[in-house]
Amino acid sequence: MDVIEVRQLHKRYGTTTAVDDVSFTVGAGEVFGILGPNGAGKTTTVECLTGLRTPDRGVIRVLGLDPRRDRDELRQRVGVQLQESRLPDRQTVGEAMDLYRSFYRRPADGGRLLEMLGLAAKRDTQYRRLSGGQKQRLAIALALVGSPAVAVLDELTTGLDPQARRDTWDLVEHVRDSGVTVVLVTHFMDEAERLCDRLALIDSGRVAAIDTPAGLVARVGAQQRVRFRPSVPLDERLLTDLPEVADLRHHGEQVVVTGSGTVLQAVTSVLALHHVVAHDLRVEQASLDEAYITLTGRRTAR
Template sequence: MPAVIEVRNLHKRYGPHVAVDDVSFAVEQGEIFGILGPNGAGKTTTVECVEGLRTPDRGEIDVLGLDPRRDRAELTQRLGVQLQDGQLPDRLRVGEALRLYGSFYRRPADPAALADALGLAGAQRTPYAALSGGQKQRLSIALALIGSPEVAVLDELTTGLDPQARRDTWDLIQDVRARGVTILLVTHFMAEAERLCDRVAVIDGGRVVALDSPAALAERVQGGQRIRFRPSVPFEDALLTDLPDVTGLTRQGDVVVVTGTDNALGAVTSVLARHDIAADHLRVEQAGLEDAFVALTGGDEKTRRRRTP
Protein backbone atom coordinates (compact mmCIF):
# COMPACT_ATOMS: atom_id res chain seq x y z
CA MET A 1 0.00 0.00 0.00
CA PRO A 2 1.28 3.52 -0.76
CA ALA A 3 2.31 5.78 2.12
CA VAL A 4 0.03 8.76 2.72
CA ILE A 5 2.16 10.19 5.55
CA GLU A 6 5.96 10.13 5.58
CA VAL A 7 7.97 11.62 8.44
CA ARG A 8 11.76 11.63 8.08
CA ASN A 9 14.25 12.66 10.78
CA LEU A 10 11.84 15.05 12.51
CA HIS A 11 13.41 17.24 15.21
CA LYS A 12 11.75 19.82 17.45
CA ARG A 13 13.24 21.69 20.41
CA TYR A 14 11.65 24.07 22.93
CA GLY A 15 14.52 26.02 24.45
CA PRO A 16 16.85 23.48 26.09
CA HIS A 17 14.23 20.70 25.91
CA VAL A 18 14.30 18.34 22.91
CA ALA A 19 10.68 17.28 22.42
CA VAL A 20 11.15 15.28 19.20
CA ASP A 21 14.53 13.80 18.31
CA ASP A 22 15.01 12.28 14.84
CA VAL A 23 11.56 10.68 14.52
CA SER A 24 10.78 8.77 11.31
CA PHE A 25 7.76 6.67 10.28
CA ALA A 26 5.35 6.15 7.40
CA VAL A 27 1.59 5.59 7.44
CA GLU A 28 0.09 3.47 4.70
CA GLN A 29 -3.15 4.22 2.92
CA GLY A 30 -6.19 2.75 4.65
CA GLU A 31 -4.54 1.75 7.92
CA ILE A 32 -5.03 2.85 11.50
CA PHE A 33 -1.56 3.85 12.66
CA GLY A 34 -1.02 4.45 16.36
CA ILE A 35 1.48 6.67 18.13
CA LEU A 36 2.05 5.51 21.70
CA GLY A 37 4.17 6.90 24.48
CA PRO A 38 4.18 8.09 28.09
CA ASN A 39 3.16 11.65 28.93
CA GLY A 40 5.73 14.13 27.63
CA ALA A 41 7.23 11.65 25.18
CA GLY A 42 6.72 13.92 22.15
CA LYS A 43 3.57 12.34 20.68
CA THR A 44 1.45 15.48 20.36
CA THR A 45 4.35 17.63 19.13
CA THR A 46 5.04 15.08 16.40
CA VAL A 47 1.42 15.06 15.29
CA GLU A 48 1.14 18.87 15.40
CA CYS A 49 4.10 19.03 13.01
CA VAL A 50 2.31 16.56 10.71
CA GLU A 51 -0.80 18.76 10.82
CA GLY A 52 1.20 21.90 10.06
CA LEU A 53 0.38 23.49 13.42
CA ARG A 54 4.06 23.54 14.43
CA THR A 55 7.20 24.08 12.40
CA PRO A 56 9.91 21.48 12.97
CA ASP A 57 13.50 22.62 13.46
CA ARG A 58 14.59 20.09 10.86
CA GLY A 59 13.35 17.01 9.06
CA GLU A 60 10.89 16.34 6.25
CA ILE A 61 7.14 15.67 6.35
CA ASP A 62 4.97 14.61 3.43
CA VAL A 63 1.20 14.22 3.84
CA LEU A 64 -0.76 13.18 0.76
CA GLY A 65 2.11 14.53 -1.34
CA LEU A 66 1.95 17.93 0.38
CA ASP A 67 4.25 19.84 2.70
CA PRO A 68 2.20 20.67 5.85
CA ARG A 69 3.66 24.19 6.12
CA ARG A 70 4.08 25.20 2.50
CA ASP A 71 0.80 23.62 1.34
CA ARG A 72 -1.21 24.12 4.51
CA ALA A 73 -4.29 25.60 2.80
CA GLU A 74 -4.61 22.62 0.45
CA LEU A 75 -3.80 20.09 3.19
CA THR A 76 -6.51 21.54 5.42
CA GLN A 77 -9.04 20.54 2.77
CA ARG A 78 -7.86 16.92 2.80
CA LEU A 79 -6.89 16.34 6.43
CA GLY A 80 -9.35 16.04 9.32
CA VAL A 81 -8.17 16.76 12.85
CA GLN A 82 -9.72 15.89 16.21
CA LEU A 83 -7.80 17.89 18.80
CA GLN A 84 -6.93 16.59 22.27
CA ASP A 85 -8.56 19.54 24.07
CA GLY A 86 -11.14 20.72 21.54
CA GLN A 87 -14.00 22.79 22.96
CA LEU A 88 -17.01 24.56 21.46
CA PRO A 89 -19.20 27.38 22.77
CA ASP A 90 -21.69 26.02 25.31
CA ARG A 91 -24.75 27.29 23.44
CA LEU A 92 -23.68 26.10 19.97
CA ARG A 93 -25.99 23.30 18.84
CA VAL A 94 -24.74 20.10 17.23
CA GLY A 95 -26.38 20.79 13.87
CA GLU A 96 -25.07 24.36 13.87
CA ALA A 97 -21.53 23.18 14.58
CA LEU A 98 -21.65 20.67 11.72
CA ARG A 99 -22.98 23.22 9.25
CA LEU A 100 -20.45 25.85 10.38
CA TYR A 101 -17.47 23.53 10.04
CA GLY A 102 -18.80 22.16 6.76
CA SER A 103 -18.77 25.68 5.31
CA PHE A 104 -14.95 25.70 5.59
CA TYR A 105 -14.50 22.92 2.99
CA ARG A 106 -14.84 22.55 -0.77
CA ARG A 107 -16.56 19.15 -0.59
CA PRO A 108 -18.24 18.86 2.81
CA ALA A 109 -20.08 15.75 3.86
CA ASP A 110 -23.83 16.00 4.31
CA PRO A 111 -24.25 17.15 7.95
CA ALA A 112 -27.48 15.22 8.53
CA ALA A 113 -26.08 11.99 7.06
CA LEU A 114 -22.87 12.32 9.05
CA ALA A 115 -24.78 12.99 12.27
CA ASP A 116 -26.89 9.91 11.62
CA ALA A 117 -23.82 7.75 10.89
CA LEU A 118 -22.15 8.86 14.12
CA GLY A 119 -25.17 8.44 16.35
CA LEU A 120 -25.97 12.15 16.69
CA ALA A 121 -29.17 12.33 14.67
CA GLY A 122 -31.28 12.86 17.77
CA ALA A 123 -28.96 15.50 19.21
CA GLN A 124 -28.78 18.00 16.37
CA ARG A 125 -30.64 20.67 18.36
CA THR A 126 -28.78 19.92 21.60
CA PRO A 127 -26.39 22.63 22.87
CA TYR A 128 -22.78 21.57 23.30
CA ALA A 129 -22.93 22.09 27.08
CA ALA A 130 -25.78 19.56 27.38
CA LEU A 131 -23.97 16.74 25.57
CA SER A 132 -22.62 13.74 27.44
CA GLY A 133 -18.90 12.97 27.29
CA GLY A 134 -19.49 10.27 24.69
CA GLN A 135 -21.62 12.61 22.57
CA LYS A 136 -18.93 15.30 22.71
CA GLN A 137 -16.38 12.78 21.46
CA ARG A 138 -18.71 11.73 18.64
CA LEU A 139 -19.19 15.37 17.71
CA SER A 140 -15.44 15.99 17.70
CA ILE A 141 -15.02 13.04 15.34
CA ALA A 142 -17.86 14.31 13.16
CA LEU A 143 -16.20 17.73 12.91
CA ALA A 144 -12.94 16.00 11.90
CA LEU A 145 -14.82 14.16 9.14
CA ILE A 146 -17.16 16.92 7.91
CA GLY A 147 -14.69 17.95 5.21
CA SER A 148 -14.66 14.41 3.72
CA PRO A 149 -10.93 14.01 4.54
CA GLU A 150 -8.64 11.34 3.17
CA VAL A 151 -6.70 11.26 6.46
CA ALA A 152 -7.98 11.86 10.00
CA VAL A 153 -5.74 12.62 13.00
CA LEU A 154 -7.28 11.67 16.35
CA ASP A 155 -5.44 12.77 19.50
CA GLU A 156 -6.21 11.05 22.85
CA LEU A 157 -9.57 10.03 21.48
CA THR A 158 -11.16 8.40 24.54
CA THR A 159 -9.55 10.19 27.49
CA GLY A 160 -12.15 10.77 30.20
CA LEU A 161 -14.77 8.42 28.76
CA ASP A 162 -16.39 5.64 30.75
CA PRO A 163 -15.66 2.05 29.60
CA GLN A 164 -18.87 1.67 27.58
CA ALA A 165 -18.44 5.03 25.82
CA ARG A 166 -14.84 4.10 25.07
CA ARG A 167 -15.87 0.82 23.46
CA ASP A 168 -18.60 2.56 21.46
CA THR A 169 -16.00 5.05 20.22
CA TRP A 170 -13.67 2.22 19.18
CA ASP A 171 -16.47 0.69 17.10
CA LEU A 172 -17.05 4.11 15.57
CA ILE A 173 -13.39 4.48 14.55
CA GLN A 174 -13.44 1.09 12.85
CA ASP A 175 -16.50 2.25 10.91
CA VAL A 176 -14.63 5.44 9.91
CA ARG A 177 -11.75 3.38 8.54
CA ALA A 178 -14.27 1.27 6.62
CA ARG A 179 -15.36 4.52 4.91
CA GLY A 180 -11.87 4.69 3.35
CA VAL A 181 -10.26 7.14 5.78
CA THR A 182 -6.66 6.59 6.87
CA ILE A 183 -6.34 7.25 10.60
CA LEU A 184 -3.40 8.49 12.66
CA LEU A 185 -4.30 7.75 16.29
CA VAL A 186 -2.43 9.21 19.28
CA THR A 187 -3.12 7.34 22.50
CA HIS A 188 -1.67 6.12 25.76
CA PHE A 189 -4.29 3.40 26.24
CA MET A 190 -2.72 0.03 25.37
CA ALA A 191 -6.12 -1.69 25.02
CA GLU A 192 -7.16 1.00 22.52
CA ALA A 193 -4.06 0.46 20.41
CA GLU A 194 -4.44 -3.33 20.52
CA ARG A 195 -8.08 -3.10 19.50
CA LEU A 196 -7.73 -0.55 16.69
CA CYS A 197 -4.22 -0.21 15.27
CA ASP A 198 -2.67 -2.11 12.38
CA ARG A 199 0.76 -0.79 13.41
CA VAL A 200 2.07 1.42 16.19
CA ALA A 201 5.13 3.59 16.73
CA VAL A 202 6.24 3.74 20.37
CA ILE A 203 7.84 7.10 21.19
CA ASP A 204 9.85 7.63 24.36
CA GLY A 205 12.04 10.61 25.15
CA GLY A 206 11.28 12.08 21.73
CA ARG A 207 12.51 9.01 19.82
CA VAL A 208 10.80 6.09 18.10
CA VAL A 209 11.91 3.09 20.15
CA ALA A 210 9.80 0.52 18.26
CA LEU A 211 7.51 0.31 15.24
CA ASP A 212 5.45 -2.78 14.42
CA SER A 213 2.02 -4.34 14.79
CA PRO A 214 0.71 -4.63 18.37
CA ALA A 215 0.93 -8.42 18.17
CA ALA A 216 4.53 -8.33 16.92
CA LEU A 217 5.57 -5.91 19.66
CA ALA A 218 3.98 -8.17 22.27
CA GLU A 219 5.95 -11.10 20.89
CA ARG A 220 9.19 -9.21 21.51
CA VAL A 221 8.63 -9.49 25.24
CA GLN A 222 10.32 -12.57 26.63
CA GLY A 223 7.78 -15.38 26.60
CA GLY A 224 6.17 -16.21 29.89
CA GLN A 225 3.15 -15.88 32.10
CA ARG A 226 1.53 -13.47 34.50
CA ILE A 227 -0.35 -15.22 37.29
CA ARG A 228 -2.86 -13.34 39.45
CA PHE A 229 -4.51 -14.78 42.57
CA ARG A 230 -5.70 -14.02 46.10
CA PRO A 231 -3.89 -16.20 48.65
CA SER A 232 -6.04 -17.77 51.35
CA VAL A 233 -3.43 -16.88 53.98
CA PRO A 234 -0.48 -14.43 54.02
CA PHE A 235 2.96 -15.62 52.91
CA GLU A 236 6.44 -14.20 52.41
CA ASP A 237 7.38 -13.17 48.85
CA ALA A 238 10.49 -15.35 48.99
CA LEU A 239 8.30 -18.44 48.98
CA LEU A 240 7.71 -17.80 45.28
CA THR A 241 10.50 -15.44 44.21
CA ASP A 242 13.09 -18.09 45.11
CA LEU A 243 11.63 -20.39 42.44
CA PRO A 244 13.78 -20.62 39.26
CA ASP A 245 10.73 -20.16 37.02
CA VAL A 246 9.56 -16.96 38.77
CA THR A 247 10.98 -13.63 37.55
CA GLY A 248 9.01 -11.20 39.70
CA LEU A 249 6.25 -10.70 42.27
CA THR A 250 4.13 -7.64 43.04
CA ARG A 251 1.10 -7.07 45.24
CA GLN A 252 -1.98 -5.06 44.29
CA GLY A 253 -3.92 -4.85 47.52
CA ASP A 254 -4.75 -8.44 48.44
CA VAL A 255 -3.95 -9.70 44.91
CA VAL A 256 -0.57 -11.28 44.22
CA VAL A 257 0.83 -10.94 40.68
CA VAL A 258 3.62 -13.33 39.74
CA THR A 259 5.56 -13.17 36.47
CA GLY A 260 7.68 -15.99 35.18
CA THR A 261 8.47 -18.51 32.46
CA ASP A 262 5.99 -20.77 30.70
CA ASN A 263 6.51 -23.26 33.55
CA ALA A 264 5.74 -20.74 36.29
CA LEU A 265 2.12 -21.78 36.79
CA GLY A 266 2.96 -25.35 37.73
CA ALA A 267 5.83 -24.29 39.97
CA VAL A 268 3.76 -21.67 41.81
CA THR A 269 0.68 -23.84 42.37
CA SER A 270 2.83 -26.76 43.58
CA VAL A 271 4.59 -24.64 46.20
CA LEU A 272 1.34 -23.05 47.37
CA ALA A 273 -0.29 -26.49 47.72
CA ARG A 274 2.63 -27.81 49.78
CA HIS A 275 2.13 -24.89 52.18
CA ASP A 276 -1.67 -25.31 52.30
CA ILE A 277 -2.24 -21.96 50.59
CA ALA A 278 -5.24 -21.78 48.26
CA ALA A 279 -4.93 -19.53 45.17
CA ASP A 280 -8.40 -18.01 44.95
CA HIS A 281 -9.60 -16.33 41.73
CA LEU A 282 -6.48 -17.52 39.91
CA ARG A 283 -5.99 -16.09 36.42
CA VAL A 284 -3.15 -16.62 33.95
CA GLU A 285 -2.30 -13.98 31.33
CA GLN A 286 0.17 -13.97 28.45
CA ALA A 287 2.39 -11.02 27.56
CA GLY A 288 0.60 -8.25 25.65
CA LEU A 289 1.21 -4.78 24.24
CA GLU A 290 1.26 -3.26 27.71
CA ASP A 291 4.16 -5.53 28.69
CA ALA A 292 6.03 -4.54 25.54
CA PHE A 293 5.33 -0.86 26.22
CA VAL A 294 6.71 -1.10 29.76
CA ALA A 295 9.80 -2.94 28.54
CA LEU A 296 10.41 -0.40 25.76
CA THR A 297 9.83 2.76 27.77
CA GLY A 298 11.63 1.81 30.95
CA GLY A 299 8.65 0.96 33.13
CA ASP A 300 7.91 3.42 35.89
CA GLU A 301 7.46 7.17 35.65
CA LYS A 302 10.69 7.91 37.54
CA THR A 303 12.72 5.89 35.03
CA ARG A 304 10.99 7.63 32.11
CA ARG A 305 11.83 11.05 33.53
CA ARG A 306 15.49 10.10 33.73
CA ARG A 307 15.44 8.98 30.09
CA THR A 308 13.55 11.97 28.72
CA PRO A 309 15.84 14.84 27.55
Protein backbone atom coordinates in the same frame (compact mmCIF):
# COMPACT_ATOMS: atom_id res chain seq x y z
CA MET B 1 1.21 2.42 -0.28
CA ASP B 2 2.41 4.88 2.36
CA VAL B 3 0.18 7.93 2.67
CA ILE B 4 2.30 9.53 5.42
CA GLU B 5 6.08 9.74 5.59
CA VAL B 6 7.95 11.42 8.44
CA ARG B 7 11.76 11.52 8.42
CA GLN B 8 14.05 12.99 11.08
CA LEU B 9 11.39 15.34 12.47
CA HIS B 10 12.84 17.70 15.06
CA LYS B 11 11.17 20.44 17.11
CA ARG B 12 12.46 22.52 20.03
CA TYR B 13 10.80 25.07 22.30
CA GLY B 14 13.60 27.20 23.70
CA THR B 15 15.97 24.81 25.44
CA THR B 16 13.44 21.94 25.47
CA THR B 17 13.51 19.33 22.70
CA ALA B 18 9.91 18.19 22.19
CA VAL B 19 10.50 15.96 19.14
CA ASP B 20 13.93 14.46 18.53
CA ASP B 21 14.49 13.01 15.03
CA VAL B 22 11.20 11.09 14.84
CA SER B 23 10.66 8.92 11.76
CA PHE B 24 7.76 6.68 10.71
CA THR B 25 5.45 5.84 7.82
CA VAL B 26 1.71 5.16 7.73
CA GLY B 27 0.11 2.91 5.15
CA ALA B 28 -3.21 3.51 3.42
CA GLY B 29 -6.15 2.27 5.48
CA GLU B 30 -4.14 1.80 8.67
CA VAL B 31 -4.97 2.87 12.17
CA PHE B 32 -1.50 4.01 13.19
CA GLY B 33 -1.04 4.76 16.87
CA ILE B 34 1.36 7.21 18.49
CA LEU B 35 1.59 5.99 22.06
CA GLY B 36 3.30 7.62 25.00
CA PRO B 37 2.80 9.51 28.27
CA ASN B 38 1.83 13.15 28.52
CA GLY B 39 4.75 15.33 27.48
CA ALA B 40 6.34 12.68 25.26
CA GLY B 41 6.02 14.79 22.10
CA LYS B 42 2.96 13.11 20.57
CA THR B 43 0.83 16.21 20.04
CA THR B 44 3.74 18.26 18.70
CA THR B 45 4.42 15.48 16.19
CA VAL B 46 0.88 15.48 14.80
CA GLU B 47 0.69 19.28 14.83
CA CYS B 48 3.75 19.32 12.56
CA LEU B 49 2.16 16.53 10.51
CA THR B 50 -0.99 18.56 9.89
CA GLY B 51 0.69 21.92 9.24
CA LEU B 52 -0.42 23.47 12.53
CA ARG B 53 3.17 23.84 13.70
CA THR B 54 6.42 24.36 11.81
CA PRO B 55 9.22 21.88 12.58
CA ASP B 56 12.81 22.99 12.97
CA ARG B 57 13.96 20.34 10.51
CA GLY B 58 12.89 17.09 8.94
CA VAL B 59 10.82 15.88 5.99
CA ILE B 60 7.05 15.34 6.16
CA ARG B 61 4.82 14.16 3.34
CA VAL B 62 1.09 13.55 3.77
CA LEU B 63 -0.69 12.27 0.66
CA GLY B 64 2.35 13.52 -1.22
CA LEU B 65 1.91 17.05 0.16
CA ASP B 66 4.29 19.18 2.20
CA PRO B 67 2.33 20.45 5.26
CA ARG B 68 4.13 23.81 5.12
CA ARG B 69 4.15 24.47 1.39
CA ASP B 70 0.78 22.84 0.64
CA ARG B 71 -1.07 23.76 3.82
CA ASP B 72 -4.32 24.87 2.18
CA GLU B 73 -4.61 21.74 0.05
CA LEU B 74 -3.67 19.51 2.98
CA ARG B 75 -6.49 20.94 5.09
CA GLN B 76 -8.95 19.91 2.39
CA ARG B 77 -7.79 16.29 2.60
CA VAL B 78 -6.90 15.75 6.27
CA GLY B 79 -9.39 15.91 9.15
CA VAL B 80 -8.11 16.77 12.62
CA GLN B 81 -9.61 16.29 16.07
CA LEU B 82 -7.33 18.12 18.49
CA GLN B 83 -6.69 17.24 22.13
CA GLU B 84 -7.93 20.68 23.21
CA SER B 85 -10.99 21.46 21.08
CA ARG B 86 -14.09 23.37 22.11
CA LEU B 87 -16.99 25.08 20.40
CA PRO B 88 -18.98 28.14 21.56
CA ASP B 89 -21.31 27.08 24.36
CA ARG B 90 -24.49 28.28 22.62
CA GLN B 91 -23.66 26.96 19.16
CA THR B 92 -25.89 24.05 18.22
CA VAL B 93 -24.69 20.78 16.75
CA GLY B 94 -26.35 21.63 13.43
CA GLU B 95 -24.80 25.10 13.30
CA ALA B 96 -21.35 23.65 13.94
CA MET B 97 -21.82 21.07 11.22
CA ASP B 98 -23.03 23.66 8.68
CA LEU B 99 -20.12 25.98 9.53
CA TYR B 100 -17.48 23.29 9.13
CA ARG B 101 -19.06 22.00 5.90
CA SER B 102 -18.59 25.50 4.44
CA PHE B 103 -14.82 25.17 4.81
CA TYR B 104 -14.48 22.33 2.28
CA ARG B 105 -14.78 21.92 -1.47
CA ARG B 106 -16.38 18.48 -1.24
CA PRO B 107 -18.03 18.21 2.17
CA ALA B 108 -19.75 15.09 3.39
CA ASP B 109 -23.50 14.95 3.91
CA GLY B 110 -23.81 16.51 7.36
CA GLY B 111 -27.11 14.84 8.16
CA ARG B 112 -25.80 11.37 7.32
CA LEU B 113 -22.65 12.02 9.32
CA LEU B 114 -24.63 13.05 12.40
CA GLU B 115 -26.81 9.97 11.93
CA MET B 116 -23.77 7.70 11.68
CA LEU B 117 -22.32 9.14 14.88
CA GLY B 118 -25.57 9.00 16.82
CA LEU B 119 -26.08 12.79 16.93
CA ALA B 120 -29.04 13.31 14.60
CA ALA B 121 -31.40 13.84 17.52
CA LYS B 122 -29.02 16.47 18.95
CA ARG B 123 -28.93 18.71 15.87
CA ASP B 124 -30.70 21.57 17.69
CA THR B 125 -28.89 21.01 21.01
CA GLN B 126 -26.39 23.62 22.18
CA TYR B 127 -22.80 22.50 22.68
CA ARG B 128 -22.93 23.20 26.41
CA ARG B 129 -25.83 20.75 26.78
CA LEU B 130 -23.92 17.79 25.31
CA SER B 131 -22.38 15.05 27.44
CA GLY B 132 -18.66 14.38 27.29
CA GLY B 133 -19.17 11.44 24.94
CA GLN B 134 -21.45 13.46 22.68
CA LYS B 135 -18.88 16.26 22.47
CA GLN B 136 -16.25 13.74 21.43
CA ARG B 137 -18.54 12.26 18.77
CA LEU B 138 -19.20 15.76 17.48
CA ALA B 139 -15.43 16.41 17.35
CA ILE B 140 -15.01 13.27 15.25
CA ALA B 141 -17.90 14.32 13.01
CA LEU B 142 -16.29 17.71 12.40
CA ALA B 143 -12.97 15.99 11.62
CA LEU B 144 -14.74 13.87 9.00
CA VAL B 145 -17.02 16.51 7.45
CA GLY B 146 -14.50 17.35 4.73
CA SER B 147 -14.51 13.73 3.45
CA PRO B 148 -10.80 13.37 4.37
CA ALA B 149 -8.46 10.65 3.22
CA VAL B 150 -6.62 10.90 6.56
CA ALA B 151 -8.05 11.60 10.03
CA VAL B 152 -5.82 12.61 12.95
CA LEU B 153 -7.44 11.93 16.34
CA ASP B 154 -5.58 13.27 19.38
CA GLU B 155 -6.45 11.82 22.82
CA LEU B 156 -10.08 11.46 21.83
CA THR B 157 -11.24 9.44 24.88
CA THR B 158 -9.52 11.30 27.72
CA GLY B 159 -12.05 12.07 30.45
CA LEU B 160 -14.79 9.80 29.09
CA ASP B 161 -16.55 7.16 31.16
CA PRO B 162 -15.93 3.48 30.25
CA GLN B 163 -19.07 3.10 28.11
CA ALA B 164 -18.43 6.34 26.21
CA ARG B 165 -14.83 5.23 25.57
CA ARG B 166 -15.98 1.94 24.07
CA ASP B 167 -18.63 3.67 21.97
CA THR B 168 -15.90 6.00 20.65
CA TRP B 169 -13.66 3.03 19.85
CA ASP B 170 -16.49 1.55 17.77
CA LEU B 171 -16.69 4.83 15.85
CA VAL B 172 -12.96 4.80 15.10
CA GLU B 173 -13.25 1.28 13.74
CA HIS B 174 -16.19 2.39 11.61
CA VAL B 175 -14.12 5.30 10.25
CA ARG B 176 -11.27 2.94 9.37
CA ASP B 177 -13.67 0.51 7.70
CA SER B 178 -14.95 3.36 5.51
CA GLY B 179 -11.45 3.65 3.97
CA VAL B 180 -10.03 6.55 5.98
CA THR B 181 -6.44 6.27 7.23
CA VAL B 182 -6.36 7.11 10.94
CA VAL B 183 -3.50 8.49 13.04
CA LEU B 184 -4.48 7.94 16.67
CA VAL B 185 -2.63 9.72 19.47
CA THR B 186 -3.16 8.12 22.86
CA HIS B 187 -1.60 7.34 26.22
CA PHE B 188 -4.03 4.48 26.96
CA MET B 189 -2.65 0.97 26.49
CA ASP B 190 -6.04 -0.73 26.12
CA GLU B 191 -7.10 1.79 23.48
CA ALA B 192 -3.91 1.29 21.47
CA GLU B 193 -4.16 -2.48 21.70
CA ARG B 194 -7.83 -2.50 20.64
CA LEU B 195 -7.63 -0.06 17.72
CA CYS B 196 -4.16 0.16 16.22
CA ASP B 197 -2.71 -1.91 13.40
CA ARG B 198 0.76 -0.56 14.24
CA LEU B 199 2.19 1.60 17.00
CA ALA B 200 5.05 4.02 17.44
CA LEU B 201 6.14 4.09 21.08
CA ILE B 202 7.37 7.62 21.84
CA ASP B 203 9.27 8.62 24.95
CA SER B 204 10.97 11.96 25.61
CA GLY B 205 10.50 12.98 21.98
CA ARG B 206 12.10 9.86 20.51
CA VAL B 207 10.66 6.75 18.87
CA ALA B 208 11.55 3.75 21.01
CA ALA B 209 9.94 1.13 18.73
CA ILE B 210 7.47 0.69 15.89
CA ASP B 211 5.56 -2.56 15.41
CA THR B 212 2.15 -4.19 15.68
CA PRO B 213 0.83 -4.47 19.25
CA ALA B 214 1.49 -8.21 19.14
CA GLY B 215 4.97 -7.63 17.73
CA LEU B 216 5.85 -5.21 20.52
CA VAL B 217 4.67 -7.72 23.13
CA ALA B 218 6.68 -10.49 21.46
CA ARG B 219 9.85 -8.40 21.83
CA VAL B 220 9.70 -8.74 25.61
CA GLY B 221 9.34 -12.50 25.51
CA ALA B 222 6.67 -15.14 25.21
CA GLN B 223 6.71 -16.27 28.84
CA GLN B 224 3.53 -16.85 30.82
CA ARG B 225 2.80 -16.43 34.51
CA VAL B 226 0.57 -18.92 36.31
CA ARG B 227 -0.85 -17.56 39.59
CA PHE B 228 -2.72 -19.67 42.11
CA ARG B 229 -3.31 -20.26 45.81
CA PRO B 230 -2.52 -23.89 46.75
CA SER B 231 -5.03 -25.71 48.94
CA VAL B 232 -2.23 -27.29 51.02
CA PRO B 233 1.45 -26.43 51.63
CA LEU B 234 3.36 -27.05 48.40
CA ASP B 235 6.78 -28.62 47.89
CA GLU B 236 8.26 -26.10 45.42
CA ARG B 237 10.55 -28.72 43.87
CA LEU B 238 7.51 -30.40 42.33
CA LEU B 239 7.24 -27.37 40.06
CA THR B 240 10.78 -26.00 39.83
CA ASP B 241 11.97 -29.38 38.52
CA LEU B 242 9.63 -29.07 35.52
CA PRO B 243 11.51 -28.15 32.31
CA GLU B 244 8.76 -25.65 31.38
CA VAL B 245 9.22 -23.65 34.61
CA ALA B 246 11.77 -20.82 34.68
CA ASP B 247 10.95 -19.23 38.04
CA LEU B 248 8.73 -19.64 41.12
CA ARG B 249 7.94 -16.95 43.65
CA HIS B 250 5.56 -16.36 46.53
CA HIS B 251 3.33 -13.30 46.91
CA GLY B 252 1.64 -13.82 50.24
CA GLU B 253 -0.47 -16.94 49.90
CA GLN B 254 -0.14 -16.88 46.12
CA VAL B 255 2.37 -18.90 44.15
CA VAL B 256 3.53 -17.33 40.87
CA VAL B 257 5.13 -19.67 38.36
CA THR B 258 6.83 -18.21 35.29
CA GLY B 259 7.56 -20.38 32.28
CA SER B 260 7.04 -20.99 28.59
CA GLY B 261 5.48 -23.46 26.21
CA THR B 262 2.96 -25.73 27.95
CA VAL B 263 3.76 -24.44 31.45
CA LEU B 264 0.08 -24.21 32.39
CA GLN B 265 -0.61 -27.84 31.51
CA ALA B 266 2.60 -29.00 33.22
CA VAL B 267 1.83 -27.15 36.45
CA THR B 268 -1.83 -28.20 36.68
CA SER B 269 -0.95 -31.84 35.91
CA VAL B 270 1.60 -31.99 38.75
CA LEU B 271 -0.81 -30.28 41.16
CA ALA B 272 -3.58 -32.75 40.29
CA LEU B 273 -1.21 -35.70 40.66
CA HIS B 274 -0.39 -34.58 44.23
CA HIS B 275 -4.00 -33.65 45.09
CA VAL B 276 -3.31 -29.94 45.33
CA VAL B 277 -6.22 -27.69 44.35
CA ALA B 278 -5.19 -24.44 42.61
CA HIS B 279 -7.57 -21.81 43.96
CA ASP B 280 -7.97 -18.48 42.10
CA LEU B 281 -5.95 -19.82 39.15
CA ARG B 282 -5.00 -17.13 36.61
CA VAL B 283 -2.76 -17.16 33.56
CA GLU B 284 -1.08 -13.91 32.53
CA GLN B 285 0.63 -13.23 29.21
CA ALA B 286 3.13 -10.47 28.55
CA SER B 287 1.18 -7.25 27.95
CA LEU B 288 1.58 -4.09 25.90
CA ASP B 289 2.08 -2.25 29.18
CA GLU B 290 5.09 -4.47 29.96
CA ALA B 291 6.42 -3.99 26.44
CA TYR B 292 6.20 -0.22 26.81
CA ILE B 293 8.00 -0.27 30.17
CA THR B 294 10.72 -2.57 28.84
CA LEU B 295 11.28 -0.67 25.60
CA THR B 296 11.14 2.86 27.07
CA GLY B 297 11.79 2.40 30.77
CA ARG B 298 8.61 4.34 31.58
CA ARG B 299 5.03 3.56 32.54
CA THR B 300 1.97 5.11 30.94
CA ALA B 301 -1.74 4.84 31.70
CA ARG B 302 -3.57 1.53 31.37
